[in-house]
Amino acid sequence: MKQLFFRAIALFLSLNALAQTTPSAKLPPIFGAEGSRLSQPDPMVRQYLAPVKIVWQTGPITNAEQLLKPGNGQADLSGRNMCSFKSTGQTKPGILLDFGRELHGGLQIVTGQWKVSKPITVRIRFGESVSEAMADIEPKQNATNDHAIRDLVVQVPWLGKLEIGNTGFRFVRIDLVDGDTELLLKEARSMFTYRDIPYLGSFRCNDELLNQIWATGAYTVHLNMQDYLWDGIKRDRLVWVGDMHPEVATINAVFGYNEVVPKSLDLSRDITPLPGWMNGISTYSMWWILIQRDWYQQYGNLDYLDQQKAYLLPLLALLAKKIDDKNSEILDGTRFLDWPSSENKPGIHAGLQAMMVLSLRAGADLCRILNEPATAAQCEAAVARLKTNVPPPNDSKQGAALLALAGLMPPQQANREVLGVGGAKNFSTFYGYYMLQAKAKAGDYKGALANIREFWGGMLKLGATTFWEDFNLDWTTNAARIDELVPAGKKDIHGDCGAYCYIGFRHSLSHGWASGPTPWLTEHVLGISVVEPGCRAIRVTPHLEDLTFVEGTFPTPFGVVRVKHTKRPDGTVQSHITGPKEVRIIR
Template sequence: MNSSFLRFGPAFRVIFTLLIFSQSTRAQLPPIFDQTRAQTAQTEATVRRFLAPVKILWRTGSITNAEQLLKPGNGQADLSGQGVCSLKSDAAGKPSLLLDFGKELHGGLQVVTGQWKVSKPITVRIRFGESASEAMADIEPKQNATNDHAIRDMVVQVPWLGKLEIGNTGFRFVRIDLIDADTELLLKEVRAIFTFRDIPYLGSFHSSDTLLNKIWATGAYTVHLNMQDYLWDGIKRDRLVWVGDMHPEVSTINAVFGYNDVVPKSLDLARDITPLPGWMNGISTYSMWWILIQRDWYMHNGNLAYLKQQKAYLASLLKLLIEKIDEKNSEKLDGTRFLDWPSSENTKGIHAGLQSMMVMSLSAGADLCRVLNDPETAKRCNEAVARLKQYVPDPNKSKQGAALLALSGLVPAQKANRDVLAVDGAHNFSTFYGYYMLQAKAKAGDYKGALANIREFWGGMLDLGATTFWEDFNLDWVKNAGRIDELVTEGKKDIHGDCGAYCYVGFRHSLSHGWASGPTPWLTEHVLGISVVEPGCKAIKVTPHLEDLTFAEGSFPTPYGLVKVKHTKLANGKIQSDISGPKEVRIIR
């Protein structure tokens, strides 16, 4: 080697060598290194972090040094033989243990093994669970444990003195069973592979009520877990883009994370795979929720260029909706007629909801068409709304239908709240439409009642060990129910395995569902009092409602930075507010 080359520092020598290598060997590189291909390849939006379990919840059989698994690891097998957990199968039986990782996660499992006597793989069974009892369950019809959407129960081989990474699902608990007879399995580490978008929580909420603070944070975390390649509704099951389910999720993203490309990416996917006159996800309301999300997304982000990309599809969709009004000014929507699962048997309530959704989506469509310089479509939308308002269906005691009637203006909010929403507290609430029930109660001025509903309903999940909010929850399930973070004792009801309905009976029930996050944006909007009144957050109105709280403070993301508020209730009952924000944002008090 030329001596002059050695005079340069080691860093330069490495770079120079790489340059020479790339020039001389480019023709021999495999296709994966081709620059043209690399430019078009997708990059991962998520990162991976490795977490040790926090507790061994249960064990059986011959197991020694199990506490080693609770220590942070480095993911590397080694020859030291120190600090390994031993599981032995013998004539007395085969060992198993149940690990608790402390909170709901999305991802898989990394198993690092030691050096046993014979260098051959060992067979184990791995079961993931969102509850302790799900991780203990077999796939069988009694309690409906499944491998739908994501494999959560599998038999695999782990290598001798090596590492295996397995699984891609939503879970908190993992059970490991040694399958091979007369075998010793040595485990150096068993770590969760936590896969998520590494993004900051820009929005915040803190008040004098620690339960409300925890509910706000749990809703935010639930949606964060579902912000994967696309915006999913559930990380264990329903790992799909359900457009209606996206609306409360996007409301949470707007309040917590601000702009994130997972939203337009998911909206565009739904549009591109749904040629008209088809309905998104086969459900007419879900196409209407797409319009409402587009309106809300534009209000928060003010991205006119993106909105213009929706113009042709939006105009055609609005035209299709207008055609679904009959001579009596009633909606006559086809496709699946659906609000949410708990209301799915109340056909009159669904009809009331669909009539309301037509009013809301066509009104939002008119607003968007004016922005898009399409006055003719805006005019047709307004005319259709005027017709629809001439016919008001009966919600038939459906809180879902009553909430939408109130939000659409078809029924006075105070009447909907008094006659339906406020009846029997949070009973007959649902995790998805609970958001709109809370919004309708706020419109009626019943902030006190809404806060009580949040504490009872969403707080009820936390009381049962939830760290994320569930696909559905029913207060009638709570009586004599065990917690999800404990093995159910005899005489107790298994809230996960014994409950559920419709498509989510038993363990198929998702315990991390983004559509259940409604209290998070609701608390930001109505307790902190922050609402967007001009596109792109150019103007924000702040009108707090503390009710029984002594203070509430927090932040709200805008395209220009954070708006921060702190509200304190004084001795005379008046509220003192300290508000700050970017100069580009006009604050209206």
């Protein structure tokens, strides 16, 4: 099974070369001047993929294996190689198809020539897990059609083709609804919709689990790079700015510059007039500042940064006012770090205090670049005040991580007293990235690698091909894999688990904020960090710990940096590093 998954990942990584790409969208010349109304070319491409496995079927179905063949998307009159569904008054056939990995898009059905030339009614259910594709819309396990329609009844044409769906899925169930009918299917292919962009960054070491985790994080974010940078391809399919921060870190490490990032940042800015908070959450406006700082550090685009000044300066001034006479943050709006920490109010306060320091410090840096010394000084004064009041994390790994990263709590203490307690227990998919970053700041690379293997590796053990909106190690006890029918006596980890806004099947199993190990492994194991704006200088400081070698690439505006580290018998590391002449390498 593991080998099959690795092959699936390798297959996806080669899709860029195999995909039938389309040119930039243009209207035909006959439209004349009206063509100017076309707002922008579509950045997405479509690839048609046949299912790889039949998971389940019921009722009279013959030649089902035909559906596993690639197909050509064209109905024909030959009548050969058809999959037949036959219903009676009492028996309705159905089939569940596995496309091998999480995808974004829909389903293409190509039909044959049945006796009467009229449409036939079928029910289509998309699922990120087997059990979701088998579920009804009902409250018990919270299967929904929120944000994207995943359960629908449609008519398929006689001797034709129908394309339906726009969601995140791996599994599709097809049921014949009409009685006393024969449905002939020539093909049932997924319409995989994605950005045709190269994987410029890479990571490979002697631990195949870490390789798989790195690739899965990269792929999860790739799926969410749709019209805008979404948090999830099934739910919520929205631009949540906090979710973007780890996603942008992954994009920087894997794909390099992509227009979806500034496009999404600008959308959030333009739909959030001050003094409102982005997405109604104060931390999300602060994450916007931190992304702007990271984006400038990676690409050095001063023109783009200057476009943010009219919004950035008053936002920083607004934050600087959210401090009381005891030098404690008094942020309004939704007070939120992530969902698993949402009931720990003291932990949230500690995290918000740290986020104020992190964002105002980043704001001061940006203001100096923009030649705005007065606002930079205002930010620095606010940071100085906030540093005099350090609330305890109250055992919140989220709060402790932010305190350590902000310099409000010694990272070794945060790791010893909070982050390192219980291994990956109480980690979260979103803030797990910052927990790992804080552990690196404490020098605990060995512990961070163990957390990655336990937590993100735990999802892979359950059949994940993308990382989930949330994951709790407690859920794994007696849990079935997501790519199988749940055996009697086993827990359905998708339908039976979850909390807050992601109870049961509403839980997204492809959420970009969970990709943190990908940029973390690039930064701390491969050892690459940007130290001058625009990647003019890169520092390479590897931490192999129990690994014997690691190699990979890192995208810069000038080309790719290539790195390979090999551990010698005496424990020292031999490094070979090459890169563009414009990039200065610091060892």
